[in-house]
Amino acid sequence: MREQIPASAAVAKEPVVRLLNVTKRIGGKTIIDKLTLDIPTGEVFGFLGPNGSGKTTTIRMMVGLMGMTDGEIKIRGYNIKTEYEKAIRQVGAIVENPEMYKYLTGYQNLLHYARMIPGITKQRIDEVVALVGLKERINDKVKTYSLGMRQRLGVAQAVMHKPSLLILDEPTNGLDPAGIRELRDYLRQLARTEGITVFVSSHLLSEMELMCDRVAIIQSGKLLDVRALNGAAETGLTGTVVHFEVDRPEEAVKLLEAEGVPVTLAGALLSMNMDREAAAGVNARLVGAGFKVYGFRSVAKSLEDQFLEVTGGEGIV
Amino acid sequence: MFDFMQLVANENMKTYRRIRTWIMLGILLVLAAGTTIVFYSITDEIPNMWMVTELEATFLSSLITIFVVIVAAESVASEFSTGTIKLLLIRPWSRSKILLSKYISLMLLAVFFTAVVFVFTVLMNMIVFGYSSELELAVGSADNMAPLPYMLMFYLYNFISLVVVATLAFMISSVFRSSGLAIGLSIFLTVGGGNILVAVLGMFQADLVDYILFTHLDITGHLSAGETEYTLGFSLGVLAVYYAIFMVLAWYVFKKRDVAA
Incomplete structure (x- = not known):
């Protein structure tokens, strides 16, 4: 789909966006504090934080709507400050x-943005109109559209020029559950089939959990953590809880504690915080000590647990 | 260059797809026709077509200025107030060029309104009152000029003032992002407020009055053979300096601004 970008594996591994020590100060107040973040190509990447944590400011700096006080942002290697036109060409947002423009029709709005990027044909406009399912209403004025339809028109203008990176700031705001679900499925499809990297901000934990491959958590302008979601297969996933089912749990706890493994007893199950390599080691140790291990499995913590853990349970809507 | 004209085409679309623009043009034409009809019905003697045309040009230029100021004021400010500025700026175009496309589109609108009013009034008065090869004016005289060139110059001089005032409104719109302020201030200063300012300043600092914008906004006096306080060159020079300041301010602020709204 994206003919202007070579699809070699080397390029695909390169992060699509790099933020390096990005800092924004307004009137002596530090809004964003030395934010460093890589967004991997082809993922749905969540940007999670409470209201006022600096998500929108970061996004505005990424698309050049706001200047940076310090640091740099590169999109596909192009510096947003010095090579703005090349960098922003890669972005839909x-x-x-x-x-x-409410007094224009949906089609005229798309035509407006199409004219700003060379090479977008009328055919391509029709294509995205069909893609977001607005065919029936595209020649109506935007003032007659529902919020969900405007959201879809927004997506259409953002993907029309086949960007490498799609940035969506709080896209589910004001959408009903069906609209949220529709948008979510659509974003995942875009990431999978067109290889578009999606960077989506939200303060809604449950949404991010369903939508994203990975989330960065931001609070008070500082990056707190980056976590992979959707399965323990991802290496580097910390904070996975592993449950063991054994024949003599109390004795097993004593044995493991004696060896310095932090363990708690949850009912009849041993509960430990570890990755799967460590879990395999514990399994071998228990079997070696003559315990019957009936089974063990990792229980991915919900994002909410992780989020509260990282932010210290501070206010989140 | 062709690509840049696409930006101008966008701005034109945003202007001419709005019913407002056509209402403005309608008002101009109705007032022009109304004036001619009034002259036709109240005068016993058939008036000189150029006299009526000049009269219409005088007050319709003010109205064109007001209409263009309204569009200029909205041009930048409304993109901010509706939030569309965000989607407009995140395109592979520099902010300077986006602002320039808006400015060019605005100037095209000014030319369009002026040209339509010119052609309409000249043709209408010629049909109603008959063609006259002699120029007769309501005030003053311009014996050395043929009627049509005179009228063209008259429109040109008004157009120069229009450009300066519209640029003032455009600048205020860009700097303060408020269309109300841009419309209010530009029209207040042009329609009388400026003269009050000049008068008040004249009481304290008479020599400064020479360099005030509003002293020089009406340059049509240079056309008829009357006494003028300043030379045309001096007036044009002062206007040019103000024009340059407005342009620099508009572009500087628009380029630097953090879009936070």
Whole structure:
């Protein structure tokens, strides 16, 4: 689909966006504090944080709507400050609400943005209109659209030029559950089939959990953590809970504690915080000590647990 | 260059797809026709077509200025107030060029309104009152000029003032992102407020008055053979300096601004 970008494996491994020590100060107040973050190609990447944590400011700096006080942002290797036009060519975005020209029709709005990037044909406009399911209403004025339809028109203008990176700021704001589900499925499909990297911000934990491959957690302008979601297969996943089912749990706890493994007893199950390599080691140790291990499995913590753990349970909506 | 014209095409679309623009044009034409009809019905003697045309040009230029100021004021400010500025700026175009496309589109609108009013009034008065090869004016005289060139110059001089005032509104719109402020301030200063300012300043600092924008906004006096306080060159020079300041301010602020709204 994206003919202008070579699809070699080397390129695919390169992070699509690099933020390096990005800092924003407004009137002596530090809004974003030395934020360093790589966004891997082809993922749905969540940007999670409470309201006022600096998500929107970061996104505005990524698309050049706001200047940086310090640091640099590169999109596909292009510096957003010095090579703005090349960098932004790679990006499609909706920053906060998808505001359109209400007195124009949906089609005229798309034509407006199509004219700003060379090479977008009328055919391509029709294609994205069909993609977001607005065919029936595209020649109506935008003022007659529902919020969900405006959101879809917003997505259409953002993907029209086949960007490498799609940035969506709080895209589920104001959408009903069906709209959220629709958007979510659509974003995952885009990431999978077109190889578009999606960077999506939200303060809604449950949404991010369903939508994202990975989330970065931000609070008070500082990056707290980056976590992979959707399965323990991802290496480097910390904070996985492993449950063991054994024949004599109390004795097993004593044995493991004697060896310095932090373990708690949850009912009849041993509960430990570890990755799967360590879990295999514990299994061997228990079997070696003559315990019957009926089974063990990793229980991925919900994002909410992880989030509260990282942010210290501070206010989140 | 062709690609840049696409940006101008966008701005034109945003202007001409709005019913407002056509209402403005309608008002101009209705007022022009109304004036001619009034002259036709109240005068016993058939008036000179150029006299009526000049009269219409005088007040319709003010109205064109007001309409263009309204569009200029909205041009930047409304993109901010509706939030569309965000989607407009995140395209592979520098902010300077995006602002320039808006400015060019605005100037095209000014030319369009002015040209339509010119052609419409000249043709209408010629049909109603008959063609006259002699120029007769309501005030003053311009014996040395043929009627049509005179009228073209008259429109040109008004157009120069229009450009300066519209640029003032465009600048305020870009700097303060408020269309109300841009419309209010530009029209207040042009329609009388400026003269009050000049008068008040004249009481304290008479020599400064020479360099005030509003002293020089009406340059049509240079056309008829009356006494003028300043030379045309001096007035144009002062206007040019103000124009340059407005342009620099508009572009500088628009380029630097953090879009936070």
